[in-house]
Amino acid sequence: MxxxxxxxxxxxxxxxxxxxxxxxxxxxxxxxxxxxxxATRALVHHAAQRLHYRPNASARTLRTQRSHVLxxxxxxxTNPVFAECLEGIAQSAAAAGYxxxxxxxxxxxxxxxxxxASLQAAGVDGLVLVVSDASRSPxxxxxxxxxxPYVLAYNQHPxxxxxSVEGEKAMATLVEHLVGLGHRRIAMVCxxxxxxxRAQQRHAGFLASMKAAGLDPLPLIxxxxxxxxxxxxxxxxxxxxxxxxxVCSNDLIAIRAxxxxxxxxxxxxxxxxxxxxxxxxxGLELTPALSTIVQPNAEIGRRSVELLRDALVRAxxxxxGSSLLLPYRFNAGESCGLAR
Amino acid sequence: MxxxxxxxxxxxxxxxxxxxxxxxxxxxxxxxxxxxxxATRALVHHAAQRLHYRPNASARTLRTQRSHVLxxxxxxxTNPVFAECLEGIAQSAAAAGYxxxxxxxxxxxxxxxxxxASLQAAGVDGLVLVVSDASRSPxxxxxxxxxxPYVLAYNQHPxxxxxSVEGEKAMATLVEHLVGLGHRRIAMVCxxxxxxxRAQQRHAGFLASMKAAGLDPLPLIxxxxxxxxxxxxxxxxxxxxxxxxxVCSNDLIAIRAxxxxxxxxxxxxxxxxxxxxxxxxxGLELTPALSTIVQPNAEIGRRSVELLRDALVRAxxxxxGSSLLLPYRFNAGESCGLAR
DNA sequence: CTGAAAGCGCTAACAC
DNA sequence: GTGTTAGCGCTTTCAG
Numbered sequence: 001m002x003x004x005x006x007x008x009x010x011x012x013x014x015x016x017x018x019x020x021x022x023x024x025x026x027x028x029x030x031x032x033x034x035x036x037x038x039a040t041r042a043l044v045h046h047a048a049q050r051l052h053y054r055p056n057a058s059a060r061t062l063r064t065q066r067s068h069v070l071x072x073x074x075x076x077x078t079n080p081v082f083a084e085c086l087e088g089i090a091q092s093a094a095a096a097g098y099x100x101x102x103x104x105x106x107x108x109x110x111x112x113x114x115x116x117a118s119l120q121a122a123g124v125d126g127l128v129l130v131v132s133d134a135s136r137s138p139x140x141x142x143x144x145x146x147x148x149p150y151v152l153a154y155n156q157h158p159x160x161x162x163x164s165v166e167g168e169k170a171m172a173t174l175v176e177h178l179v180g181l182g183h184r185r186i187a188m189v190c191x192x193x194x195x196x197x198r199a200q201q202r203h204a205g206f207l208a209s210m211k212a213a214g215l216d217p218l219p220l221i222x223x224x225x226x227x228x229x230x231x232x233x234x235x236x237x238x239x240x241x242x243x244x245x246x247v248c249s250n251d252l253i254a255i256r257a258x259x260x261x262x263x264x265x266x267x268x269x270x271x272x273x274x275x276x277x278x279x280x281x282x283g284l285e286l287t288p289a290l291s292t293i294v295q296p297n298a299e300i301g302r303r304s305v306e307l308l309r310d311a312l313v314r315a316x317x318x319x320x321g322s323s324l325l326l327p328y329r330f331n332a333g334e335s336c337g338l339a340r
Numbered sequence: 341m342x343x344x345x346x347x348x349x350x351x352x353x354x355x356x357x358x359x360x361x362x363x364x365x366x367x368x369x370x371x372x373x374x375x376x377x378x379a380t381r382a383l384v385h386h387a388a389q390r391l392h393y394r395p396n397a398s399a400r401t402l403r404t405q406r407s408h409v410l411x412x413x414x415x416x417x418t419n420p421v422f423a424e425c426l427e428g429i430a431q432s433a434a435a436a437g438y439x440x441x442x443x444x445x446x447x448x449x450x451x452x453x454x455x456x457a458s459l460q461a462a463g464v465d466g467l468v469l470v471v472s473d474a475s476r477s478p479x480x481x482x483x484x485x486x487x488x489p490y491v492l493a494y495n496q497h498p499x500x501x502x503x504s505v506e507g508e509k510a511m512a513t514l515v516e517h518l519v520g521l522g523h524r525r526i527a528m529v530c531x532x533x534x535x536x537x538r539a540q541q542r543h544a545g546f547l548a549s550m551k552a553a554g555l556d557p558l559p560l561i562x563x564x565x566x567x568x569x570x571x572x573x574x575x576x577x578x579x580x581x582x583x584x585x586x587v588c589s590n591d592l593i594a595i596r597a598x599x600x601x602x603x604x605x606x607x608x609x610x611x612x613x614x615x616x617x618x619x620x621x622x623g624l625e626l627t628p629a630l631s632t633i634v635q636p637n638a639e640i641g642r643r644s645v646e647l648l649r650d651a652l653v654r655a656x657x658x659x660x661g662s663s664l665l666l667p668y669r670f671n672a673g674e675s676c677g678l679a680r
Numbered sequence: 681c682t683g684a685a686a687g688c689g690c691t692a693a694c695a696c
Numbered sequence: 697g698t699g700t701t702a703g704c705g706c707t708t709t710c711a712g
Contacts, residue, residue, distance in 0.1 A: 064688085078424060259627045400691075
């Protein structure tokens, strides 16, 4: 078979031969140029360019035990929060010379663990994770079995290195805003509460600030399935004691709540106020613009990577002491109005 | 230093020793079990389990010249279209035993090429790409320099293997819908037309079907920057000859157009009709729900991976002959109404 | 400043 | 069915 090797990639050996030096020198010319004389360095670089040389990543990884790949485990990319975060991760990883390998779990706890195992097998140098519940997570146990740095994004837990915002406090801001607008009958809407520690924290913040305001929260509205979420919410929007405000555990749910309200013939914010949480880019461009907590989603991703990279260069594991609480901001938006 | 190797990962050698067989047998037990007797297979698996053995990916890659990693190049994850597509890619890649490495280009053509180069260096087995313009793309030339399979997603070009929908035809559906509602003064809104072959195709479809309807298209409204898009659109919405319908090149722009209309005091769809394109999940849940072309975004990702995987198992390169045109559907939505 | 040699962990001929 | 051997492409002592 002719031309079998026509497109075979040049190896360090080929460069060495072509430049008339040893493979070791070629390696040095790239990885420790200061150890090589200017002349040979030029020789090597020319040969490399001529032959389109690219060092073979797996050979290097095998030898150095460093893959320069970071693993990422996220619930889904269908929620823009995580897509925005991943974009941040991708950016800062690329800037630091790392590639990323993302996996999505679709909120399945078992899948979280499988993703971690698969990434460990792939030999990633570190992990950024968004887990359902940091306090009891098989995935995190799996992570800790190996000596590899990891950082949690969005999760907030004293036993782990986390990059997050203060969800409980942020939620208080929303409730206070609504109370200030005269709302008294306020209900919270969330997905499956038990499936997300973030939702739980936001719920805790909701309860606490309702109490502080001397108000009784209306019964929690749980909408476990996307397909039926709008109807589920709608069902809670009738009767004389219907809520005048809905506090949603995230922006996606808020968007569905707005739709539910409209289907009930309620205008937002005139007849009912609705708040979100997350600050997805789209939410701010909607009409009405979402009243929500804007988290720095891309920044959460970027900072997670930075923590990892720091740990990697120092050959130390990040611990809960390196956790970061990033500032959020309240977007008044247009989906809240005076109670009537 | 004691315990230096306490957490070192077990190698195939360790398993061999522990099971009392040769490394080759261990390898076979995993990769070609039928070549190994039941008894030794059990022996090996027990040893592997005991020592938490995970085959080292880079060693395997180095040896077999197959990384089982697919590279992905996308404009951004901030547009849900691509996030949904990446989710599809991630799913089917995982199902087929592949990991993925995504890179984002933020629509920069130079960055596209850099991403490809970096993925090639990383040794990916194949590439899924969404490029700005398939007809003149340095990234694609870079790809073709190496003998690795690649597939374009969303791009539609006769010289490349593509997974896409018929953008031009789909756009006609939208225009016909508007014309059927009595609209005569219709304008198209898009980002930078020259920066995207998809926008160009949609624009061509717009022009063609306007012509077919015997209508003169209003001047194209280009909104190059996200930050000023809403104002840019707003500026085109006054005067007696203002458009009664806006055809937007994608859903994100449609959302901004809706906002622009509202800021001008125009109600959608009563005073003005607006169409999108893409079918992002969110768009269908908005109020008003977007009138748009729904592309099977996750499916586009999945099928791209399938094409790649087929090529990989057959050791053949996919060519333009394997291109796939996936069905789209028209979502009437609520953002279009009768012209008035 | 440069080269020789060993080996990272794995798989695939080839023997037996 | 199983073992032996060689080598994928690279980096890193160790000599010189």
